[in-house]
Amino acid sequence: xxxxxxxxxxxxxxxxxxxxxxxxxxxxxxxxxxxxxxxxxxxxxxxxxxxxxxxxxxxxxxxxxxxxxxxxxxxxxxxxxxxxxxxxxxxxxxxxxxxxxxxxxxxxxxxxxxxxxxxxxxxxxxxxxxxxxxxxxxxxxxxxxxxxxxxxxxxxxxxxxxxxxxxxxxxxxxxxxxxxxxxxxxxxxxxxxxxxxx
Numbered sequence: 001x002x003x004x005x006x007x008x009x010x011x012x013x014x015x016x017x018x019x020x021x022x023x024x025x026x027x028x029x030x031x032x033x034x035x036x037x038x039x040x041x042x043x044x045x046x047x048x049x050x051x052x053x054x055x056x057x058x059x060x061x062x063x064x065x066x067x068x069x070x071x072x073x074x075x076x077x078x079x080x081x082x083x084x085x086x087x088x089x090x091x092x093x094x095x096x097x098x099x100x101x102x103x104x105x106x107x108x109x110x111x112x113x114x115x116x117x118x119x120x121x122x123x124x125x126x127x128x129x130x131x132x133x134x135x136x137x138x139x140x141x142x143x144x145x146x147x148x149x150x151x152x153x154x155x156x157x158x159x160x161x162x163x164x165x166x167x168x169x170x171x172x173x174x175x176x177x178x179x180x181x182x183x184x185x186x187x188x189x190x191x192x193x194x195x196x197x198x
Contacts, residue, residue: 029089034048113132
C-alpha cells in the first residue's frame, strides 16, 4: 500500500513539473483594455487602447482579439477595428491596438473585457483563451451638459459685452462732455486774465 502511494506521488509530481515546463516554454499573453479619455461624452470620440504583452518564452501564434462589448445600437466605430488578427507576437514584446468609438446615447455604460484567442506554441493547434482587463462602469455625459460646462461660450460673452456696453459708454460720454466743457471754461478764464494784465 505504501509503495503504490509513493509511486502515485512521483507520477503526480512529474506531471506537475512537466506541465509547468510546457506552460513556461509556451507563449503567455497578458492583455489590458484602457479607456484613454478623461471625459466620456455623447457623440464625441472615445479612444480605447488594447495592449498585448507576451511574457512567455515563445511566440504567440494566430492571435485574434475580439471585443463585442460595443453594441452597434449604442456605439459607432469611427476608427480601427473591434476584431483584429495578428500572425504572431514574439516573446518579450508587446503590441498595441487602438479603436475609436462614438457613443450614441448618454448614461452609465459598463466597459467589459475583450477576448483573445492564440496558439501558445507551434506544436499545438489548441487555442488558448484569455480576457483583457475590464475598465468597469463609466458615465457618458450628455453633450448639452458637457457643452454648458466646457465650451468657450463666445456667443454668450459677445452678447454680454453688447448688453454691458451702454451702461459703460453712457457714463463715459457724460464724463467726457463735462470734462471738455470745464477745460473750455478754464481756458477762456485764463485768456481773459491775461488780456486784462496786458
